[in-house]
Every structure is written in structure tokens, then in C-alpha cells.
Amino acid sequence: MKQTIFALFFLFLPSLVFADELNAANTSWILTSTALVLFMTLPGLALFYGGLVRTRNVLSILMQCFAIAGIASILWLVVGYSIAFSEGNAYFGGLSKVLFAGIQEDTLSGDIPESLFALFQMTFAVITPALIIGGFAERIKFSAVLLFSSIWLLVVYAPITHWVWGGGWLQEMGLLDFAGGTVVHITAGTAALVAAMVLGPRKGFGAKPIMPHNMTMTIMGAGMLWVGWFGFNGGSALAANGDAAMAMLVTHISAAAGAMTWMFYEWIKFGKPSALGAVTGLIAGLGTITPASGFVGPGGALLIGILASIVCFNAVIIIKQKLKIDDSLDVFPVHGVGGILGTMLAGVFASTQLGVFSGQGFSLETITSIPQQLGVQAIGVISTLLYTAVATYIILKIVQMMVGLRVSEDEESQGLDIVDHEERGYDML
């Protein structure tokens, strides 16, 4: 017996001694997560958004999601990944990983292949610009979408990724953002809001609600997003371990809490629970837990999900009805506000002193209290929001000069599917 144990010890010695060996379990999980996150965009988000617009614009949404997936992937390969994750300075990576230079089959990032890490991150780089399309839906030129998304990816998304995950200044400061509260949701939400304001509202906005043409499509997409998010947050652990499991668990709890809270809130406030409300609450819960998912516990996640819906519900009404901004698919009130809320709540529920609502602890040794962590979180929120807002505005203006932003009024009435793509989404009879 002793001899067997002795022999086994020598078998496992290499992986004990050499920390940077490929870990097959972690690699398997991240391979899977990568597929799940891509699935969130294609077709999860595509269907979710697609159902919410009018029949005449359904293809424009699906097309924009697919096109952004294609273009963002290539840009990520060419220079995006390098800007985000190579050594540079505190704000911007260098060009050492352009075209994934130096990344071979056996190159590792931690204990998973770097090719996989880069691909996993690519799926985040794909979904973030895709989220923005909700802000300018039903009235933007296709050429403008491509140009804007491309520039935005490299000027806003990649640098902010560097700040938060690529060794940049926010990471150094101890910002807690596990899977993209700032990097994905605040950036996409803010960009959508700015775009909605720069483009102006859809024709007829405010006079009457512009209704979803296919709620079944939207609900299908929502289901795919819920499942895919297990890869988004669970995969951000970059390991197949307790962290990933807890991240997945808290994600699910916040999702369920978010969906039910919105549903009941709407039922009480307006008399009936709607399917649209339930899935919006779901997304609010998911988006809000995202930055906190690696740092909080199940009790915290429950409260986060409930708060997410209460806050985002009111944000939707404020943006659409009070401020009359046509952020058509509610990107800022749900993702933007959710991202802000979640990033702040991560600072609260990371604390180990909250009894059953405790989390896994603050980010740095030097941070020892909730107010201290909240300070760091606030800097993360404000800096990403402001940088995104200003940069997005400038990019939009440049795109406006180059190709224009909006289709004409008549074209908008006809619908983008015919005008931009000469196609019809449905050919019934």
C-alpha cells in the first residue's frame, strides 16, 4: 500500500512542482464556457433583441449581431487582444500580441492554453458591441453600425478591458469586477444611451409605444441568455473549481430573484405580470450579479437580484418616460444601471462580516472595510462610465461625418430590412 502511494506521489510530482502545466479540467471548462458565451450572442441576444423590434426590422437586428460577431472577432485577433492583455502601461496594452503573435498550441495563460483564453475573451469582445445595438435599433445605417462597432471595440472596449483585467490601473487598485460589470455592462449601456441621444428617437416614439413584433422570439432568446450566462460568469473563474461553481450558483440565484422581483413588482404596480417584464428582470438580475459573481455568496446574490429589478424597473421608466430618451431596447436602464449597481454591490457583499449574506472577502490586503472597497468600486464605475460616454460621443460624430448615422425618415418607415439588406424577415404566403 505504502509503495503504491509512493509511486503515485512521483507520478503527480511534476504538476505539483511546475505550476504552469496545462490543467485539463480547467481547460475543459473554459472550452465549454467559450461556446456558452458565444451562444449568448448567437443566437441568444439576437433573438432577444430581434423579437423586441418591429417586423420590418427583425433582420437588421439579427444581421447586426452576426456581423458584429464576425468583425469583432477579426479585430480582436488583429489588435484587440493585444491592446487588452499584453504588457503596456496602466491604460493600454502594447502590440506584442498583434495577430496573436507567439501564441502556439502549447502556449499557456495560467494553466489553460492562451489560445483558449484569448478566444474566451473574444466572446466577451463580441457580445459587448452587440449589446449596444439596442440603443440605436430601427433607425441606424448598417454601415454606421460596422464602422462604429469596430472603432468602439478598439478605442473603448479593449483599453477598458486592459484597465480592469489586463493588468491596468483599475486592477492594480483592487477593483472587483469578476465577469464584466464595468467592462461589458457599463460600457455597453453607456454607449447605447449616448447613441440613443445622438441619433435621436425613432419616428413616432412617445406618441405610441412601439411594440415587439414577436415576444416568443424574445423569450427564447432570454432562455438562451440565462443558460449562456453560466459560461459568462462561471467561466470567468478560469478554472473548474469551487469558485466557478459558486459563481454559477450566485448567477442563477440573482437571475431567478431578478425575474421574479420584476414580475411581482409589475403585477402589483400595473395589475398584470408580463412576459416581457419577467425576462427583463431576468436580464437585470444577470447583468447586476456579473461583476459580483466571483466575490459574493448565495445570500448576497439573492439581495442583489431583488435590488437589481427594483432599481432597473424604475430606471426604465425614468429613461423612457421621464427623460424621453429612446434607448429603444432599454440597454442603459438594464445593463448600464445594472452594471453600476452590481459593481457597487460587489463592494458590499464581498465582505466576510455579513453573516449569511457574506462573500469571499475584499480584493486587496490593504482594503479592510466596505467603505474602502466601495471607494475603489466607485472609481471603477465613474471612470469607465465617463471614458465610455466621451469616447462614444466622439466616435459617433466621426462616423456621422464619414457615412452618416441615421437612415432617412422615409427609409425608417419602410424598415431597415428592405432598406439596408433588401431582404424580408418573413415571407408568409
Place this chain on the structure above:
Amino acid sequence: MKLITAIIKPYKLDDVREALTDINVSGMTVTEVKGYGRQKGHTELYRGAEYVVEFLPKVKLEIAVTEEQLEASLNAIEKAAKTGKIGDGKIFVTSIEQAVRIRTGEQGADVL
């Protein structure tokens, strides 16, 4: 020959079809339409804003009948499609000038 055009509530279609079959009126064409009359629609909620849906889904039936079948057909449709609530619909009668059975080329009232 008369053409009956009836606009009814969609869920009443089966009742009307049965009632017409019972009196041996054997054909109809059905179209899904939207419309409004004095029923100004109903309210729905979208993102917390209440609004009025003006156009409501209805079903349009077109039935060609002989003069002899007309009265009974109108009664059957009216009785089967009625709920007593606003939005029950309307029936219009127009004259048919000519009718042709495509398969055989027959013309006139025998076609109905």
C-alpha cells in the same frame, strides 16, 4: 347569388362554421384581419405605459349563397357569432354578378 361578408371575433369562427354547415351552406373563405368599429380597442401595458390598441384582430368570412339560402345564413351567422358584448362585428351583403367552378367550368347559381 349573394356574397355575405362577415367580420366576427376570431374565437367565434368554429361556432359560425358549424352553424352554417348545419344549414347546408358548404363553403367559405376566411381571412385574418384587423379592424375597429365603435369598439375603440382595449388597453395594454408596455413598459409601464398604458396605451390603447386601436386595431383588434378579427376574422373576415366570405360566403357565397343563393337568394334562397340568404336569410337562413344571415340568421345562423348572427346567432353563432354573437356574444352580446361590444366588438361582435358586422355582416354585409352584396350581389354576385357571376360565379364559376374552376374545375369544371360550370357557371351560375349551380356553382354555389
